[in-house]
Amino acid sequence: MLLCDIGNTSYHFLSDDSDYKESVAAFNPSSITQKVYYICVNSSVQTVLDTLNNWINLKSHVDISNYYETMGVDRIFACQAIENGVIVDAGSAITVDVVKDGKFQGGFIYPGVKAMSETYKNISPALDYSFNFNFNFNVLPKNSQDAISYGYLKSLYKEIISHELPIILTGGDAQKFANIFKDATVDEELIFKGMQKIFNSK
Amino acid sequence: MLLCDIGNTSYHFLSDDSDYKESVAAFNPSSITQKVYYICVNSSVQTVLDTLNNWINLKSHVDISNYYETMGVDRIFACQAIENGVIVDAGSAITVDVVKDGKFQGGFIYPGVKAMSETYKNISPALDYSFNFNFNFNVLPKNSQDAISYGYLKSLYKEIISHELPIILTGGDAQKFANIFKDATVDEELIFKGMQKIFNSK
Numbered sequence: 001m002l003l004c005d006i007g008n009t010s011y012h013f014l015s016d017d018s019d020y021k022e023s024v025a026a027f028n029p030s031s032i033t034q035k036v037y038y039i040c041v042n043s044s045v046q047t048v049l050d051t052l053n054n055w056i057n058l059k060s061h062v063d064i065s066n067y068y069e070t071m072g073v074d075r076i077f078a079c080q081a082i083e084n085g086v087i088v089d090a091g092s093a094i095t096v097d098v099v100k101d102g103k104f105q106g107g108f109i110y111p112g113v114k115a116m117s118e119t120y121k122n123i124s125p126a127l128d129y130s131f132n133f134n135f136n137f138n139v140l141p142k143n144s145q146d147a148i149s150y151g152y153l154k155s156l157y158k159e160i161i162s163h164e165l166p167i168i169l170t171g172g173d174a175q176k177f178a179n180i181f182k183d184a185t186v187d188e189e190l191i192f193k194g195m196q197k198i199f200n201s202k
Numbered sequence: 203m204l205l206c207d208i209g210n211t212s213y214h215f216l217s218d219d220s221d222y223k224e225s226v227a228a229f230n231p232s233s234i235t236q237k238v239y240y241i242c243v244n245s246s247v248q249t250v251l252d253t254l255n256n257w258i259n260l261k262s263h264v265d266i267s268n269y270y271e272t273m274g275v276d277r278i279f280a281c282q283a284i285e286n287g288v289i290v291d292a293g294s295a296i297t298v299d300v301v302k303d304g305k306f307q308g309g310f311i312y313p314g315v316k317a318m319s320e321t322y323k324n325i326s327p328a329l330d331y332s333f334n335f336n337f338n339f340n341v342l343p344k345n346s347q348d349a350i351s352y353g354y355l356k357s358l359y360k361e362i363i364s365h366e367l368p369i370i371l372t373g374g375d376a377q378k379f380a381n382i383f384k385d386a387t388v389d390e391e392l393i394f395k396g397m398q399k400i401f402n403s404k
Contacts, residue, residue, distance in 0.1 A: 008326070061310070068344045070328065093325045098342055106342025108352040109329065111321045119313045119321045123295045124210070125271065127311065140300055140308025142270045150310040151298070155357035158364070 001199075002032070002177055005074060005191045006040035006049075014192045029055060039191070040074045061202050066104045077194035078170065079104050085166040087190065088181070092175035094156070098163055104146065105112055110156055113173050120148050133179040153180060203401075204234070206257075207393045208242040209275060210294065216394045231257060239401055241275045241393070260397055263404050268306045269289070279396035280372065281306050287368040289392065290383070293376035300365055312358055314376050322350050335381040355382060 003014040011022040011029070013036075029036075029048060036055050042048045042066040049055040059073050067076050075095050078087050091094045091113060096163045097107035112121065113131060129145040137154050141147040157180055160167060167184035169177050174186045185195075206215040213224040213231070215238075231238075231250060238257050242248045251257045261275050269278050277297050280289050284303045291297045292319060299309035313321065315333065322329040331347040337390050339356050343349040359382055362369060369386035376388045389395075 038318050068346075070346045071305060071344075093329070094353075095323075106344050107320070107349060108356070109346075109349045110353040110357070111318070111325060115321050115325050116313070118324075120295075120311070120319075122327070123313060129237050129293070141310055142273075142308050144270075144272045144311075147311045151296075151312040154310070155361040158360050160356040162360070174289055 002034055002036045003192050003195050003199075004036050004055075005077075005195070006038060006039040006042050006045050007074065008042055011045075019189065019192075037195060039077055039195060040192065041072050041074055058198050061198050071107075074191055074193065075107065076104075077191045077198070080194035080197055081190050082168060085168050086160055086163050087168050088160060088174075088177060088184070089190075090169065090172040090177050091171040094171075094173075096156075096160060098165065100165070108159075113176065114151050120152075133176050137180075157181070204236060204238045205397050206240040206400075207279075207397070208236050208240060208244050208247050208251075209276065210244055213247075216391065221391065221394075239397060241279055241397060242360075243274050243276055260400050261333075262399050272359075276393055277309065277394045278306075279400070281396070282399055283392050283396035284370065287370050288365050288370065289363055289370050290362060290376075290379060290386070291373040292371065292379050293373040294371075294377075298358075298362060299342075300367065302367070315378060318354050331373050335378050359383070 001016065005012045010025055011026055013065060014019050024045060030052055033054060037058050038055055040049060040057055062076060062080060064076060075097055078089060078101050079097050082099050085099055087097045090112060092112045094110040094112055095107060098105040106122045127148055129148055130151055132145050132149040135146050135149060137157065141150045167181050168190060169181060169186045170188060170190040174188065178184060178186050203218065207343055211226055213229055215222050226244060226247060230255055235256060239260050241260055242251060249393060251342055258395040264282060266278060270376050280291060281299050281301050284301050289299045292314060294314045296312040296314050297309060297328055329350055331350055333354055334351040335349050336347050337351060339359065343352045369383050370392060371383060371386045372390060372392040373387045375394045380386060
């Protein structure tokens with residue numbers, strides 16, 4: 001069974017035993033002839049997949065009445081994978097979604113590491129620092145690198161832990177955030193678990 | 203007496219009875235012949251002012267040992283103006299500085315409204331919304347506009363109120379943030395008050 005989670009920049013595949021990525025720019029989805037069960041947030045890729053019979057969109061199999069119209073399908077499938085928790089999907093954006101007793105409670109969107117780093121740099125060259133994921137959040141900063149790190153990370157941290165639920169980190173920057181959320185679980189395959197669950201239930 | 207707070211884009215003057223702004227791009231500081239007491243974060247303007255005898259830099263009159271090397275002089279003078287409080291200076295960046303018993307405790311830097319709005323838009327056109335400063339922070343969002351507004355504003359809000367000190371809003375976007383910090387004081391002349399205080403003490 002082949003699963004695929006398609007984002008803005010890559011196809012992320014999971015076959016029975018391993019996962020791998022292909023770039024959206026270079027990969028031709030018609031080069032695959034077996035059945036692929038997928039979700040996709042990329043509208044131009046979606047247009048191509050709509051013409052391919054062996055690519056089966058799992059989106060139509062999930063009850064989206066609990067979610068909202070413009071919510072990314074990747075967030076929806078991540079939520080489907082868990083019963084209780086705060087999902088922090090740290091990619092180009094950081095989406096934070098809260099699930100209680102299997103029900104989506106709502107969520108919010110925060111800029112990803114790369115985007116936020118650019119933001120500070122564009123405000124002033126004096127703020128062109130990488131974020132420090134290892135400083136002491138309990139002390140108010142007295143240097144520029146910690147001042148932007150605190151601004152970016154501490155406020156997010158406080159908000160996320162306030163929900164008092166298990167924290168699950170996923171996405172390309174999950175390991176960076178594991179430095180901050182010491183008790184969190186890192187699960188790179190969370191979305192695939194949601195896809196598998198929806199597939200099995202149908 | 204003429205005071206001037208010089209930022210990256212404008213000269214902000216306070217004369218005895220009124221304040222006004224001149225753009226950095228268009229204004230010629232040698233057009234003023236009276237004494238001007240100023241602070242300046244703009245290094246190219248600083249180079250010009252160094253050649254003008256009637257422009258007197260107040261920076262050298264403040265004891266900066268309580269602050270840190272790369273801290274903007276505007277933040278330092280704002281802190282000098284108060285004894286206890288959290289100063290939220292909402293401009294191109296939002297600087298948040300905590301002062302207790304007249305002593306700087308530390309502070310952090312967060313992107314300003316315009317910069318953060320650009321950040322979300324650049325991550326995805328689907329996130330190109332203006333921020334909603336009037337939604338209910340106590341409910342997790344289920345729509346895209348509130349999802350980015352919550353990400354940007356709620357986490358900052360929680361962090362700022364956690365210090366349990368009076369909140370003073372200043373800077374160009376102070377009024378927007380007054381919608382969120384209902385008990386805050388808006389003080390557009392905070393930096394001038396710090397400058398006046400330093401001037402009087404010398």
